[in-house]
Amino acid sequence: MELEMSSTASAIGVSVPVLRFLLCFVATIPVSFLWRLLPSGAAKHIFAAGSGAYLSYLSFGFSSNLHFLIPMALGYASMLLLRRRAGILTFFTGFGYLIGCHVYYMSGDAWKEGGIDATGALMVLVLKVISCAINYSDGLLKEEDLRETQKKYRLTRLPSILEYVGYCLCCGSHFAGPVYEIKDYLEYTENKGIWACSKDKSLPSPYLATLRALIQAAICMTFYMYLVPQYPLTRFSEPIYYEYSFWRKLFTQYMSGLTARWKYYFIWSISEASMIISGLGFTGWSNSSPPKPQWGRAKNVDILGVELATSAVQVPLVWNIQVSTWLRYYVYDRLIQKGKKPGFFQLLATQTVSAVWHGLYPGYIIFFVQL
Numbered sequence: 001m002e003l004e005m006s007s008t009a010s011a012i013g014v015s016v017p018v019l020r021f022l023l024c025f026v027a028t029i030p031v032s033f034l035w036r037l038l039p040s041g042a043a044k045h046i047f048a049a050g051s052g053a054y055l056s057y058l059s060f061g062f063s064s065n066l067h068f069l070i071p072m073a074l075g076y077a078s079m080l081l082l083r084r085r086a087g088i089l090t091f092f093t094g095f096g097y098l099i100g101c102h103v104y105y106m107s108g109d110a111w112k113e114g115g116i117d118a119t120g121a122l123m124v125l126v127l128k129v130i131s132c133a134i135n136y137s138d139g140l141l142k143e144e145d146l147r148e149t150q151k152k153y154r155l156t157r158l159p160s161i162l163e164y165v166g167y168c169l170c171c172g173s174h175f176a177g178p179v180y181e182i183k184d185y186l187e188y189t190e191n192k193g194i195w196a197c198s199k200d201k202s203l204p205s206p207y208l209a210t211l212r213a214l215i216q217a218a219i220c221m222t223f224y225m226y227l228v229p230q231y232p233l234t235r236f237s238e239p240i241y242y243e244y245s246f247w248r249k250l251f252t253q254y255m256s257g258l259t260a261r262w263k264y265y266f267i268w269s270i271s272e273a274s275m276i277i278s279g280l281g282f283t284g285w286s287n288s289s290p291p292k293p294q295w296g297r298a299k300n301v302d303i304l305g306v307e308l309a310t311s312a313v314q315v316p317l318v319w320n321i322q323v324s325t326w327l328r329y330y331v332y333d334r335l336i337q338k339g340k341k342p343g344f345f346q347l348l349a350t351q352t353v354s355a356v357w358h359g360l361y362p363g364y365i366i367f368f369v370q371l
Contacts, residue, residue, distance in 0.1 A: 024059040025175050025270060029210075031055070032172040032278035036206075044189040045166035052169030056121065059175070064118035068125055071097050072168050075129035079136045079158055087134035091330075094126040095356065102360050123357060124177045127326050128168055132159070132182045134330055149329050153181045163189075172274040176267050178300040178322035180280070188280045195279065203279065204293035210277040213298075217269035220303075224262035231255040261306065268300040297322075316354075327354055 006016055031051045038044050056064045074093045078086040098119075105117045131153075138146065138154040146154065159167070159182060167185045168174075187193035197203060233256050235241050244252065272295075275281035281298030285291035305318030316324050332350040336342045 021059045021175075024055045025267070027055060028171045028175065028274040029214075029270065029277060032274045032280075035170075035172070036277065036279045040189055040191045042162060045162045048166035048170040048189075049162070049168075052171040052174045055171050056118065056169070056174065060118040060121070064121070067101060067118055067122055068169065071122075071126055071129050072165065075133050076161065076164055079133050083137060083158075084140060085137070087130070087137040090133035091130050094130050095353075098122060098126045099356065099360070121175050124173065124175075124179060125168055127179045127323065127357075128182070131179070131326065131330055132164070132167070134334075135182065147333060149333070153183050153329075155183065159186065170280075172278050172280065173271060176271050177320070178268075178271060178275065178298060179326050180297050180322065184297065185280070194282060194284050204282065204285075206276045206279060206282070206295075209281075209293070209295050210273045213269050213273035213276060216303075217266050217273065220262045220266040220269055224259065224266060227255070227259040227262065231259045233260060258307075265301060265303055271300060272298045274298075323354075323357075 035044065035047050035051070038047055053065050053068075056068065071090075071094045074097070075086075075090045078089040078093070082089060101119050101122055105119050132155070135150075135153045136155040136158060138150050139156045141150075141154075143151060163186060164182075166189070167182045170185065173180065184193075188195050191197065195203060231252065235252060235256060241249065241252065272281070275298035276295050281295040283294045283296040286294055300321050300323075302318035302321070306315060309315050309318065327350050331353050332342065332346050335346045335349055
């Protein structure tokens with residue numbers, strides 16, 4: 001088995017750990033399909049938690065689940081013991097632990113050396129844990145003092161441990177996002193809200209939307225596999241690069257960046273397919289005639305929006321969309337004092353949190369802060 005994986009990995013130009021991760025990542029699609037078929041309640045939570053933990057173990061090893069357990073435990077303990085301060089406590093402990101892992105793993109150096117680590121999944125998990133704790137704290141506040149998003153996502157009861165772990169480790173979004181709210185997860189697993197069925201109202205079929213996401217993933221991977229031998233990021237450290245003319249260097253830089261982006265488009269397309277086929281990606285019906293199902297919760301990137309953006313300011317709105325939404329809800333909006341307009345401080349703080357969340361390389365700080 002290991003020999004077969006080695007030969008397959010060599011054939012497609014990746015290491016065995018990366019191939020193992022990709023196989024587990026693609027496996028989230030059939031796993032999410034099975035999750036959709038389970039009855040509501042405990043069965044869904046157990047399957048979500050168990051499948052997420054098992055695929056993490058196969059991808060990253062046993063230590064990954066220990067890394068996930070720490071921020072999860074700290075977040076739940078803060079909700080259980082210090083509800084009023086749970087949000088702020090979880091924010092700083094979650095980000096503190098994430099920063100520690102970024103330092104320990106050097107924010108992705110394992111990937112560059114052909115290995116793999118769990119920091120990407122941990123980044124998603126930390127945002128989930130923090131939003132859950134903040135929404136539980138919001139449950140103590142008077143409704144008239146809340147913004148619309150706070151009213152929508154506030155939690156009036158503490159999720160059970162089973163519900164909480166299922167939400168945190170749900171494999172459809174565990175590896176690479178998208179981030180979503182625990183209230184949506186609970187309504188989905190309990191067949192409530194937009195997922196409630198009746199005689200004259202049924203849930204939409206996810207298969208066509210899933211197929212579109214899979215076709216998009218195949219196209220993205222095809223582009224990546226075709227371009228990466230010609231424009232690898234390692235080209236910048238090769239002697240031949242320094243012999244290029246100015247315009248060829250500029251073109252090579254652009255093409256190398258474009259090539260690298262197709263990898264992320266592929267990853268997010270697979271996540272989108274996984275979320276859609278589970279049913280959790282459903283966000284309601286359009287106002288068109290006839291109404292069409294919308295799957296906005298599953299969408300994490302607008303490829304054309306990124307490639308055709310006319311300024312760097314537009315990119316965060318179409319790249320890692322759900323994280324941008326999270327940052328607006330839980331950082332930017334929360335720093336605006338009642339009765340006052342947002343200003344430079346709110347924007348700077350939000351972009352700084354985004355940079356630190358991504359990693360500790362100076363490039364992240366420079367890029368996000370200057371937006």
